[in-house]
Amino acid sequence: MKSILLIDDDTELCSLMQDYFAQQGFRIESVHDGRGGLARSLDGGFDLIILDVMLPVLDGFEVLRQLRKRSATPVIMLTARTAQPDRIAGLNAGADDYLPKPFGPEELLARIRAVLRRTGKPDAAPAQEVESGGVKLNPLTGEAWYLGEALEVTSIEFDILEILVRSSGRTVSRDELTAALYQRRSTPYERSLDVHISHLRKKLEREERTLIRTIRGVGYVFSPGCAEGA
Structure with a gap:
């Protein structure tokens, strides 16, 4: 229970x-x-x-x-x-x-x-660790690292980052993210997703690295090339 x-x-x-x-x-x-x-x-x-x-x-x-x-x-x-x-x-x-x-x-x-x-912890076999652009995530423990250093993220920030990293290089729409996180569609005036993305960007900020890019009017894309080429 x-x-x-x-x-x-x-x-x-x-x-x-x-x-x-x-x-x-x-x-x-x-x-x-x-x-x-x-x-x-x-x-x-x-x-x-x-x-x-x-x-x-x-x-x-x-x-x-x-x-x-x-x-x-x-x-x-x-x-x-x-x-x-x-x-x-x-x-x-x-x-x-x-x-x-x-x-x-x-x-x-x-x-x-x-x-x-x-x-919640999955009942089935745990998802494999995922890594891209210097970001490494362990879905089983909820731990995250960036460039080898522990990354302090909330549970929802972890979930957003995992979705984006697993879709590395592909634009993930706001509706897709909102449906995965909240099981509902996004609305034009909802700011919660923007706030969480902003927090993640600050935590991933290193020099001129830009890992999470906004695709205006569509959604977000995790761009590991921007980090690796910085």
């Missing part, structure tokens, strides 16, 4: 979600303030964390920033704020996905399952 930590100060919502997700085969534990949620999340043992932005003591952004210093546990953020900068702030802090309030439990369930599919 997958274990989920819900950090939200809405006790009624927490109770409803615990009942609903128990019926779906999940175990949910809830904490109602940011500091307590951070402490519990660092205890480990959770497959995923659902984190509200508006929390007493510590807000969700600060909880996530501190969590990411010590843990790569997948996080879905909940926010009643509709402004795009607030959502981007969550992604910048290391969230794997976000969901605006109010939401239907079915949509949250779909996103939880999508994140767990991406981050």
Whole structure:
């Protein structure tokens, strides 16, 4: 049974979600303030964390920033704020996905399952390590290296990089990436993918190397030749 930590100060919502997700085969534990949620999340043992932005003591952004210093546990953020900068702030802090309030439990369930599919250990034989342009990835452990040095990436950054590296030299469309990561189509105004790509570019930045190129209006391409020829 997958274990989920819900950090939200809405006790009624927490109770409803615990009942609903128990019926779906999940175990949910809830904490109602940011500091307590951070402490519990660092205890480990959770497959995923659902984190509200508006929390007493510590807000969700600060909880996530501190969590990411010590843990790569997948996080879905909940926010009643509709402004795009607030959502981007969550992604910048290391969230794997976000969901605006109010939401239907079915949509949250779909996103939880999508994140767990991406981050879960495979039951079949593990995928082989993949390497291109100085980037080496181990899909089984989620470890990444660039030019022989360990690369610190979040789970969703790893998945994006793996898709691009395995498609090295081929343009991967935004729709293809979004479908693989979130099991939904991209929208013209969705910025989450752009934010994650931007983070990856900064982490792969070395002199004049440009490994991930944007193909305007289409998607992205991993270009190992740009790195190797730099």
